[in-house]
Amino acid sequence: MTRSKMWALAGAAGALALVLSACTGSATPGDTAGGAGQKIKIGIKFDQPGLGLQEGNTFTGFDVEVAKFVAGEMGYAANQIEFVESQSAQRETMIQAEQVKLIFATYSITDSRKEKVSFGGPYFIAGQDLLVRADDTSITGPATLEGKRLCSVTGSTPAQKIKADYPGVELVEYGTYSMCVSALESNGVDAVTTDNVILAGFAAQPQYAGKLRVIGEPFTEERYGVGLKKGDIETCTKVNDAITKMVETGAWKKALADTVGKSGFEPDDRNPPTPDACS
Amino acid sequence: MDRISQMLSDYNVLSAFWMTVQLTVWGALGALVLGTIVTVMRVSPVAVFSKAAAFYTNVVLYTPLTLIAFFFAFGVYMKMRISLVPLSSPHVTHSFLMGVVALAVYHSSLVAESLRSGINTVPAGQAEAARAIGLDFGQSLREVILPQAFRGSIAPLGNTMIALCKNTTVVATIGVAESALVMKEMIEMYADLIVPIFVIMATGFVILTLPLGLVFTWWSKRAAVLR
Amino acid sequence: MSVQSVLFDLPGPKARRRYRILAVVGSIGIAGLVVGMLWLLRAEIAPQRWVPFTDPVVWTAYVLPGLQATLLAATISVATAGVLGVLLGVGRLSHNRLLAAASGVFVEFFRAVPVLLMMIFAFYLFIFTRVFTGSAASLAGVVVGLTLYNAAVIAELVRSGVHSLPKGQTEAGLAIGLTRGQTLRAVLLPQAIRAMLPALVSQLIVVLKDTALGYIIVFPELLQSAQRISANYGNVIVSYFVVAVIFVLINWALAVVAGRAERWVGTRQSGTVMTATNEAMPPIPGLRPVQPIDQIDD
Numbered sequence: 001m002t003r004s005k006m007w008a009l010a011g012a013a014g015a016l017a018l019v020l021s022a023c024t025g026s027a028t029p030g031d032t033a034g035g036a037g038q039k040i041k042i043g044i045k046f047d048q049p050g051l052g053l054q055e056g057n058t059f060t061g062f063d064v065e066v067a068k069f070v071a072g073e074m075g076y077a078a079n080q081i082e083f084v085e086s087q088s089a090q091r092e093t094m095i096q097a098e099q100v101k102l103i104f105a106t107y108s109i110t111d112s113r114k115e116k117v118s119f120g121g122p123y124f125i126a127g128q129d130l131l132v133r134a135d136d137t138s139i140t141g142p143a144t145l146e147g148k149r150l151c152s153v154t155g156s157t158p159a160q161k162i163k164a165d166y167p168g169v170e171l172v173e174y175g176t177y178s179m180c181v182s183a184l185e186s187n188g189v190d191a192v193t194t195d196n197v198i199l200a201g202f203a204a205q206p207q208y209a210g211k212l213r214v215i216g217e218p219f220t221e222e223r224y225g226v227g228l229k230k231g232d233i234e235t236c237t238k239v240n241d242a243i244t245k246m247v248e249t250g251a252w253k254k255a256l257a258d259t260v261g262k263s264g265f266e267p268d269d270r271n272p273p274t275p276d277a278c279s
Numbered sequence: 280m281d282r283i284s285q286m287l288s289d290y291n292v293l294s295a296f297w298m299t300v301q302l303t304v305w306g307a308l309g310a311l312v313l314g315t316i317v318t319v320m321r322v323s324p325v326a327v328f329s330k331a332a333a334f335y336t337n338v339v340l341y342t343p344l345t346l347i348a349f350f351f352a353f354g355v356y357m358k359m360r361i362s363l364v365p366l367s368s369p370h371v372t373h374s375f376l377m378g379v380v381a382l383a384v385y386h387s388s389l390v391a392e393s394l395r396s397g398i399n400t401v402p403a404g405q406a407e408a409a410r411a412i413g414l415d416f417g418q419s420l421r422e423v424i425l426p427q428a429f430r431g432s433i434a435p436l437g438n439t440m441i442a443l444c445k446n447t448t449v450v451a452t453i454g455v456a457e458s459a460l461v462m463k464e465m466i467e468m469y470a471d472l473i474v475p476i477f478v479i480m481a482t483g484f485v486i487l488t489l490p491l492g493l494v495f496t497w498w499s500k501r502a503a504v505l506r
Numbered sequence: 507m508s509v510q511s512v513l514f515d516l517p518g519p520k521a522r523r524r525y526r527i528l529a530v531v532g533s534i535g536i537a538g539l540v541v542g543m544l545w546l547l548r549a550e551i552a553p554q555r556w557v558p559f560t561d562p563v564v565w566t567a568y569v570l571p572g573l574q575a576t577l578l579a580a581t582i583s584v585a586t587a588g589v590l591g592v593l594l595g596v597g598r599l600s601h602n603r604l605l606a607a608a609s610g611v612f613v614e615f616f617r618a619v620p621v622l623l624m625m626i627f628a629f630y631l632f633i634f635t636r637v638f639t640g641s642a643a644s645l646a647g648v649v650v651g652l653t654l655y656n657a658a659v660i661a662e663l664v665r666s667g668v669h670s671l672p673k674g675q676t677e678a679g680l681a682i683g684l685t686r687g688q689t690l691r692a693v694l695l696p697q698a699i700r701a702m703l704p705a706l707v708s709q710l711i712v713v714l715k716d717t718a719l720g721y722i723i724v725f726p727e728l729l730q731s732a733q734r735i736s737a738n739y740g741n742v743i744v745s746y747f748v749v750a751v752i753f754v755l756i757n758w759a760l761a762v763v764a765g766r767a768e769r770w771v772g773t774r775q776s777g778t779v780m781t782a783t784n785e786a787m788p789p790i791p792g793l794r795p796v797q798p799i800d801q802i803d804d
Contacts, residue, residue: 047737054734056563084640087724089467090633097639149370154454172370173454175721176733179353182742186549188357207554207740324517325525327532341711341757343718345729346750354743359546445620452722459622463722466630473634477627481619488618 040076042067043086043094043103043227047176050201050260051106059083061201063104063224065255066123066246070102070226073242074235092116095227102239103227106198109276118232119225120239120278123252125270127218128158129196131203133184134213139191141217145169148190151180158194161220177202185211195222200265214265223273236278247272286469286476295461296483302378302447302457303487307440309383314390315425321395324416332391339388344449348381352453355380371456378450382443389439397432398424430502437495441488458483547743555741559748564735572731573752579645579717579727583652584710590653591660596695598665601686609661616658622719625651629723644725652713663705667698704768711757711764718753728752 044063045052051061064083071081086094086105094100095117106126109119130150132139139145146168152159154173163171172189174180180192181202192199196218203212226239246252252272320332339347355361356377362368363376401424409419429436448459462480466473517525544551558564597609616624629647632638638646671694679689721729732745739745 047734049737053737054567055738056561056567085726086640089724090640090643093633093636093639093643097636099639154460170370173374174353175452175454176737178733178737178740179357179742182736182740183353183357185740186358188360205738205740324521325528325532327529327536331532331536337758337761338754341715341754341761342750343715343729343753345718345721346746346753349746350750354547354550354746358550358743359543361546441618445618448620448622449719451622459620459626459722462623463626466626470630470634473627473630477623480623481615484620484623485615485618489614 039080039082040071040074040102041082041084041100042071043084043091043100043105045105046085047178048106048198048201050204050263051198052104053201060259062124062197062256062259063106065259066243066252067102067104069246069251069255070104070120070239070242073245074238091227095229098229101228101235104224105227106195106222107225107227108222109225113227116230117227118230118236118278119276120228120236121225121243121275122223122273123226123243123246123275124197124224124256124267125273126195126197126222126224127268127270128161128193128220128222129199129218130215131181131184131192131199131212132190132215133187134211136190139215141215142166142169142219145191149188151183151189151192152194153177153180156194162193181208181212197260197265197267200260200263204260204263204265212263214263216266216268218268221270225276233278240275240278243275282469282472283475286465286472289468290461290465292458292461292479292483295456295458296487298375298455298457299444299447299483299487302375302382302450302455303440303444305379306382306386306443306447309379310386310390310439310443311436313383313387314394317387317391318394318398319420321391322398322420336388336391339385340392342385344381344385344446345452347385348378348450348453351377351381351384374453374455378447378453378455381450381453382446385446386439386443389442390436393432393435393439394425394428396435397428397430400431401427430499433495433499433502437492437499440495441491444488444491445484550741550743551747555739555744558735558739558741559744568731568735569728569748569752572726572728572749575645575725575730576714576717576727579648579652579720579725580710580714582649583656583713583717586649586653587656587660587713588706590657592664592695592699594657594661595664595668596690598661599668599690613658613661616654617662619655621651621655621716622722624654625719625723627651641726644720644723647723648717648720648725648727651719652716655716656709656713659709660702660706663702663709664695664698667701668694670701671697701771703771704764707760707764707767711760714757714760715753 044059044061044067046054046059048061048063052059052063053061067083068078068081072078084094084100086100086103088105091103091105091107092113095103102120104123107113107119108126109122113119130139130142130145139148142162142165145162145166147170149170149172150159150162151172151174152162154175159171159173162169172180172183174183177192177194177198180189183189184192185208192202196214196216199214202208203214226243228235228239243252246255256267317332317335320328321336323329352374356373360366362373363380364372366373405423405427406419409423414422447457451457451459451463454460458480462476465476469476594609594613597605598613600606600609625647628650629643632643632646637643668690675693675697676689679693680686684692717725717727718729720727721733724730728749729746732749735745736742
């Protein structure tokens with residue numbers, strides 16, 4: 001290899017890097033223009049069965065159904081919706097950076113989050129619950145977990161909550177809920193804890209049919225809202241009107257039954273909720 | 280400054296680094312033992328052993344440590360229900376032990392490669408002399424080759440130990456409360472202090488690895504076999 | 507020398523019988539270990555857990571995009587680390603004390619800090635400052651972490667490569683009237699970089715493996731693909747196994763390329779470069795240089 005060739009090669013490698021980074025960079029800026037004829041970017045979870053799950057090339061789940069309905073009411077056809085993955089740690093930032101217009105991703109309304117974003121909804125009231133094996137009758141609630149193995153995601157709040165209230169519980173932490181549920185199936189742990197509707201999403205999957213059961217005694221209140229830009233009352237109002245309409249027409253109930261409901265999961269009497277006033 | 284001290288009282292950085300040190304020490308011991316066994320198998324006259332050792336070394340060398348950690352923490356402990364201590368032991372003990380095993384297995388392949396390179400520095404005359412005085416395979420390996428090979432491979436072994444110390448962070452992915460996990464939690468709680476947090480944690484690793492490097496350099500010079 | 511050939515005598519009839527017995531015992535032992543593991547995992551590797559992988563959509567929707575992300579992050583990182591590493595290596599060789607010291611501190615610092623810490627730091631820094639968001643933040647975090655560490659390793663390769671060249675090269679360059687900078691650029695670096703080639707390819711294996719650390723900052727690479735597949739089908743063990751096989755195959759191919767490069771370089775030049783691993787230590791006087799081996803450090 002001659003010297004000039006060597007430098008040419010090095011230059012080519014550098015140029016390739018630039019091109020590649022430019023390609024990925026161009027996907028970053030958010031297209032937030034609303035209205036008909038344009039696309040709307042909506043943040044959802046990609047790995048939460050029953051709520052927001054990438055199933056091959058499509059997305060399924062209750063969050064996805066509500067998102068589609070709301071976007072439809074706002075004048076977007078199904079093919080104008082672009083779903084973007086919004087990981088838990090990044091939800092506020094993605095809205096602030098206008099990378100997505102709305103977020104439907106098991107997004108609990110809290111005061112600290114309200115400092116950075118505004119919320120439409122809530123469209124569902126979830127609560128922390130327990131998932132156990134269907135034939136295990138020894139666990140009926142958090143108080144019966146003494147000496148049992150409880151799985152949750154590393155560093156997550158549901159796990160910390162149980163640990164603080166019931167020190168006799170043996171906490172097992174894995175990186176994802178799929179690992180926890182898989183461990184539950186093979187008797188590695190005795191229960192999995194997080195929001196009831198997330199647990200129901202796993203129980204509703206065909207491979208776990210009849211094997212797992214949500215206890216059905218939620219002991220916290222998590223109000224799932226629609227994340228949107230702080231102070232955007234116009235969008236918030238549209239979202240709330242759409243949710244109200246979805247509940248009134250029965251589409252809300254049907255969407256729930258078609259997704260997480262397949263596990264036999266019934267929403268408790270806090271549902272369907274009435275959206276908060278926009279502010 | 281106040282917030283930094285507030286944060287340091289919330290999160291026990293020292294105990295996180297103590298965990299890192301423990302993982303390093305036990306992981307290193309395990310890696311040395313496993314790596315030596317694999318090396319002996321690799322140079323043994325029995326083809327099955329040398330092939331199995333070569334296969335093991337390559338597969339482990341080409342697999343990300345994250346996957347090896349998953350395999351032990353989830354596959355072996357959770358699914359096969361095998362652990363080094365009784366299954367009724369606290370879960371933190373299991374995840375710590377599985378972290379150590381994963382680190383030992385992953386770095387045993389690096390140790391084996393270091394030792395093999397060390398064996399290559401031993402002149403053929405040494406092995407021939409050992410055979411000439413009637414030592415068998417085990418004796419010549421034990422008495423002549425390996426002692427010299429160890430001395431010749433101190434430098435690469437030192438690098439493996441430094442790599443191991445840094446790689447302890449990877450077992451954060453299986454939930455062992457060491458420095459990387461604590462750093463992640465601190466950043467999520469004290470977002471504004473992200474730069475000081477990184478400086479503190481990075482300095483911790485410089486403090487751990489720099490002396491390690493110096494000791495191994497000094498040792499490898501001292502132990503060098505004059506030829 | 508081939509170690510095996512001198513470590514033991516040509517086996518006689520007795521030794522051959524002993525080896526044969528050992529081989530049988532060893533085979534049974536290894537087979538027993540494998541079968542035992544498979545038996546304990548029998549529920550996890552049952553046929554229905556593999557069925558999803560017969561569906562092409564599982565490959566096009568999860569595995570291939572994950573592989574693409576892994577390769578993309580590795581390619582960008584290698585390119586940026588290569589450029590930065592050569593600059594740092596040259597900086598460290600510079601006669602400007604300040605530049606040499608600064609490059610030295612940079613190199614030593616980033617070699618001492620775990621890649622994962624750098625990834626986590628860069629990822630959150632990008633999010634908080636909103637330089638990158640979404641999956642771009644994850645990619646940028648992975649690339650920055652890998653670039654900083656590997657640039658430091660490559661800088662050391664460059665330095666050792668230049669040092670390993672015969673002194674006559676520098677002297678000849680200066681004698682024909684080149685400046686120090688010109689000698690470095692025109693005479694030393696091209697030879698050093700060529701000598702580095704095998705070590706560079708080996709470093710690629712390290713980079714590729716380390717992209718898997720992006721898992722913790724939710725970079726959608728291969729491990730993340732495995733996680734999504736198992737979220738769909740509940741086949742955790744099988745999904746991660748498939749991903750592991752992909753990693754082993756790619757890295758094995760890279761190792762073959764590194765071996766070829768080593769032979770190619772060996773036939774063409776005089777100076778040798780030790781692999782990244784051996785280079786954290788200065789060459790040891792009195793010891794024969796450790797032959798480059800296909801060893802990988804990280």
